[in-house]
Amino acid sequence: MKPKHHKPNRLIDEKSPYLLQHAYNPVDWYPWNDEAFAKAKRENKPIFLSIGYSSCHWCHVMEEESFADEQVAEVLNQDFVPIKVDREERPDIDHFYMMVCQAMTGQGGWPLTILLTPEQKPFFAGTYLPKEDRYGRTGLLALLKRVTIMWNEESHRAIDLGEEVTDRVQTFLQISQQGEISKKVLDQAYQEFVEQYDEIFGGFGEAPKFPRPHDLLFLLRYARANPKSKAKEMVERTLRMMRRGGIFDQIGFGFARYSVDRHWLVPHFEKMLYDQAMLALAYTEAYQLTQDPYFRHVVEEIFVYVQRELTDPKGGFYSAEDADSEGIEGKFYVWTPQEVKEVLGEEDGALFCKAFDIRESSNFEEYGSIPNLLRSRTSEMAKQGQISQQELADRLEKSREKLFKCREKRVHPHKDDKILTSWNGLMIAAFAYAGRAFQLPEYIDVAKRAAQFIHTRLTQSDGRLWVRYRDGDAKVNGFIDDYAFMNWGFIELYQATLDEEYLNWAFELTIKMKELFWDEHDGGFFFSGSDGELLLTRHKEHYDGAIPSGNAVAGYNLLRLASLTRDQSIEKMADQQLKAFARAIQDSLTSHSFFLLAIQFAFANRMEIVIDGEKDHSDVQEATAILQQAYLPEAVILFREQSSRESLIPSLGQLPTRKSQQTLAVYICENYACQQPITSLNELKSLISQGRS
The missing domain is CATH 3.40.30 (Glutaredoxin)
Structure with missing residues (x-):
């Protein structure tokens, strides 16, 4: 709800849900544009750059504490030029300044807070900042006041630091990652995953724990080639524990972004489209390898959620659902025993609470319990109730449906309904792949409708992709992720339909991708197109994050397209693509798991x-x-x-x-x-x- 006492700022004319969330702040926000930079130069003021996204919990906290605060707004408006950026609309800006933050502080995250000279060179980087100093953490007000004094009295210090940081990041980005790829990296990567594997709860590493589905895809394929390895066991346990945990919405389905604990119990409740897509692919491949219907069932649950909550009537897919509702993280998802029993009655309510760990003592702060199956012993419960496990499962499912209908009456988390080309590509790939693996034409039809949406609403007349569509408006020239992920979707659609139209779309998109992003000198694809805005330097992304890197997916696509078409120029480009990042892959194998998929394909008996x-x-x-x-x-x-x-x-x-x-x-x-x-x-x-x- 907009505060009645504030007039809208410049963000009111934007389409981004994240920017619109800040449109009634007293802060005189600018979107990222030439007008803001001209003002900074004209008035010789530093730029306050804030980057986030609409479903980011700590972005909401910082907005509420600071950007909606008159005192903070007065300082920002008087001494800075404040710019707000949606990282999902402008991933190029986010990627570059996130690298700056990691170089300066050793860590990153959102909201991302960067202070720039009028020439856009960074001299401070951080993430969430409370309004006032707190527990040794510098508050935003104190920081702004110190920077204002320094800028007015010794601006050369900030300018010199900005030059130094920019030079350091540019030097880092210009280091060659070229080399020769060897098949032995696959065994080395597998051993590293074994060392990171959590034998008890599945997954890799300690808390916070992310799903990392592209790691699981690598291990599934490794398991197929090496059936005596532990790879299959690691994937199966991880996928089962995630589905049993609170990271999975046991009432309405879909996966949250990550778990804050080792056990997969307490999620960061926001749900992202890309997680649903990548996890659907991992569960589908697990089903194909094991033929265990459990994994197919999880895919079907994910797609129920996506089609119910994240699908536009015209066929595209929305981006995310928020973690918060009514200003409280997770409130929409948690239950007390009393709430459950009010819906289900005493007997069924007690049964459901026992099965799904809904306790009086609560397993999540003071608001209630997160439904989960981590401690559930349904076989013992069935024996105690003298019913079969199937009868118990049917009874619990009927209870779940009743609770879902009741939950629908609650205040829902905010939905980010912008349609991103890149993430849609991932979901198209997921629906198409599952459609052919399960022989379900309805899934393939969903993928086809989404592909048509992208082809008609997010593709320019010359074949150039847009980044996002919302409310009838397409904006921002596409980046390498848009091309690589959509190409993946088109290739999977061809494999699902054997309709050459989709293969033709993939081929044409590959030609456009090479024209805009390919590095003729060192190989690999730049993140931004040759016609794009230059952000101090042009860089290449190769590490996987929550989603695989565009370069890795592009490499995988090129290899498959070369096999499909026997086009020697594509085969040559695929070879150059792997060589371009060979050293980087070797130096950090588990950070390049999707590149490992490409290497598996390259060295397989294709x-x-x-x-x-x-x-x-x-x-x-x-x-x-x-x-x-x-x-x-x-x-x-x-x-x-x-x-x-x-x-x-x-x-x-x-x-x-x-x-x-x-x-x-x-x-x-x-x-x-x-x-x-x-x-x-x-x-x-x-x-x-x-x-x-």
């Missing part, structure tokens, strides 16, 4: 599987289903239909013509040589069941 036949024939449909459901991460699937127009894939024309009496021919090609075609479904099933493709 296969192209070509299905030849009429698409509507039952034999062809069954063969396609057999191949799509199998766990074949080292393979790509192509389709050739004799009656169709000339293929976009030249290599398909080089295969022998299927005999007229044959309804089906499946060609398995390895190392650019194709075996005799398989014409029998039984033979194909046998081959797949032996772990081959």
